[in-house]
Amino acid sequence: MWLPIQINEQSAEPLYYQIEVQLRALIVSGQLAEGTLLPSIRELAQMLKCSIITVRRVYQDLESEGLLRTRQGTGTYVARVEQRELDRHRLAAVIEAVDNAVTAGKLVQCTKDEINEIFQEALNKHYNG
Amino acid sequence: MWLPIQINEQSAEPLYYQIEVQLRALIVSGQLAEGTLLPSIRELAQMLKCSIITVRRVYQDLESEGLLRTRQGTGTYVARVEQRELDRHRLAAVIEAVDNAVTAGKLVQCTKDEINEIFQEALNKHYNG
Amino acid sequence: MWLPIQINEQSAEPLYYQIEVQLRALIVSGQLAEGTLLPSIRELAQMLKCSIITVRRVYQDLESEGLLRTRQGTGTYVARVEQRELDRHRLAAVIEAVDNAVTAGKLVQCTKDEINEIFQEALNKHYNG
Amino acid sequence: MWLPIQINEQSAEPLYYQIEVQLRALIVSGQLAEGTLLPSIRELAQMLKCSIITVRRVYQDLESEGLLRTRQGTGTYVARVEQRELDRHRLAAVIEAVDNAVTAGKLVQCTKDEINEIFQEALNKHYNG
DNA sequence: GTGGTCTAGACCACC
DNA sequence: GTGGTCTAGACCACG
Structure with a gap:
């Protein structure tokens, strides 16, 4: 396997x-x-x-x-895991990573728009690239 | 100080x-x-x-x-640092953190929309909350 | 069978x-x-x-x-086993399990009453429930 | 230490x-x-x-x-742990061990009184002995 | 000094 | 064959 x-x-x-x-x-x-x-x-x-x-x-x-x-x-x-529990596991790591990113942005006083722009760029790079 | x-x-x-x-x-x-x-x-x-x-x-x-x-x-x-250098430093950490977040999302097969939603939520939490 | x-x-x-x-x-x-x-x-x-x-x-x-x-x-x-031997076998496992339970209770400093209460609850659960 | x-x-x-x-x-x-x-x-x-x-x-x-x-x-x-959580931890092992003991008793068809007697004996042995 | 990671290898218990 | 325990020892990162 x-x-x-x-x-x-x-x-x-x-x-x-x-x-x-x-x-x-x-x-x-x-x-x-x-x-x-x-x-x-x-x-x-x-x-x-x-x-x-x-x-x-x-x-x-x-x-x-x-x-x-x-x-x-x-x-x-x-193992057998409840669907709800599975979803929680699935998104937990993502939510934490996203939170870190926003926190990093605030730390260097990015505006909401500024960080959003960076994010959209990354999103395009990974999903359309 | x-x-x-x-x-x-x-x-x-x-x-x-x-x-x-x-x-x-x-x-x-x-x-x-x-x-x-x-x-x-x-x-x-x-x-x-x-x-x-x-x-x-x-x-x-x-x-x-x-x-x-x-x-x-x-x-x-x-220290005295060129403005261009300063800007690079300023965004480098944010860009990396954002990239990590998107990578984490792709790993668990999030759709573009799904991860974007998580991101907007985090943004609102930090900037409007 | x-x-x-x-x-x-x-x-x-x-x-x-x-x-x-x-x-x-x-x-x-x-x-x-x-x-x-x-x-x-x-x-x-x-x-x-x-x-x-x-x-x-x-x-x-x-x-x-x-x-x-x-x-x-x-x-x-x-097999053919003497009644006395049978009785010994029958209670041996129970006595050992009960001893383990009391030992576990002492380890976390349960009082006699505290552990007795837990035991009566379990007894009721299994025999009246 | x-x-x-x-x-x-x-x-x-x-x-x-x-x-x-x-x-x-x-x-x-x-x-x-x-x-x-x-x-x-x-x-x-x-x-x-x-x-x-x-x-x-x-x-x-x-x-x-x-x-x-x-x-x-x-x-x-x-670590810092909530009192409620601590209590849960404290009794969890005891409750499980007691449950095992009662289960062992039922398996060999002990009556409620019979197993209770074994338990009181163990209790006396550990706490008064 | 502390804990964290990674290795190789032996021996046992279970299926 | 499988996983479970225990060992010795090297090297790195943190404070």
Whole structure:
């Protein structure tokens, strides 16, 4: 089984965190359906060329968030989560990132229009580019 | 001399980083004019209730960015920076934060409208709230 | 032949252990009489939708406790056990679980009354609810 | 700084779990007040004669439960938690253990009186013994 | 000094 | 085969 997860060696972000963010996104956006069996820890470690321990941490963190479910001897599955909870998870990270951006703008005394312009530019770059 | 810098103990961001961001914003947005004498390292550390080491790091970082200038025995001043350079600095952090937010949105497959709505909400919260 | 054994997929307890506890309870409480022929390993595995290995482990464990007896080619039977031995088995698990509960209460400095109240509530929930 | 934590080498319970249970109990029962600085990871590892990693896991788990707060370079503190939340934490483990005990009793068809008797015995043993 | 990340590798329990 | 625990040790970031 293959997962669309990219690791950026250059990034300052910890390895485990990069993986976590992307795997969480796959789950909460419904690209990995409830009940899906994920690759084993060893497999994913090999795929991502990182240590078993790093993958273990990812699975463990997401399990403690209630998004994954592991059973010894069986494997790791996408957990059953209420739709409402899923939506909350899905938008939480976005809302926080947007809030950070606006806060950064206010800090350097951007006007509402000024920051909105920057935002529309970014939006066009990502969605039309 | 007082500086409008707030430290958030709860935040996961390192102390030095929180201070750096805010002090940089004060400079590049013109709230601290060229030539202004900043508090001494010891004074600022006392004001912010943090370690001297932390403040030293902030001053050093901003000096290496060319925003501050330290004179032996006199103190630390806001450096002379070209207006063009200043503008670049001013918007750089905002642009990056905005880009992060849009990237986060794309990761969980938000539509352009969906993320725009979140953004307008944040904008209203911060500017009209 | 049907056995009233429930598997809880959500529980952290290993599969084999859940089955063992319930099957043991059926025997020591007399709900499965001495000499009763149990389902074959394959049958029970099918009934419980679990692995044959898991059921084999259960039968082996209970046989080594002297509660089951396997005859080559015939099947697995409830063994002959002295009444005294049966009673000991029957209460052993309960006594241990109760002891754990009281220990947990002491750990967080519950008073005798406090923990007794919790216990009476649980008792009412299970027996009158 | 000393912490009243006992490790049972013989127990089947994982090391990290034994430590977690006891440290959590110290916090939620108020024996470690809000804001208390805990021993450093290295210190506690030495005190308990276990690996640094084991202690790290304990601190990390309790932090993700919101009971601890760590800051790099500073140390690990008892977090600020609402009293209501604290009470919930405090009794949750007890309620669960008591429920398990009653369930175990029902499984072997104990009467209400029978299990109550076992419970009162345990209570007397622990509190008057 | 503190905690945070990542590694390699051993051994056990479960299915 | 699977995940779970525990170890030792290196290196980095923060204060």
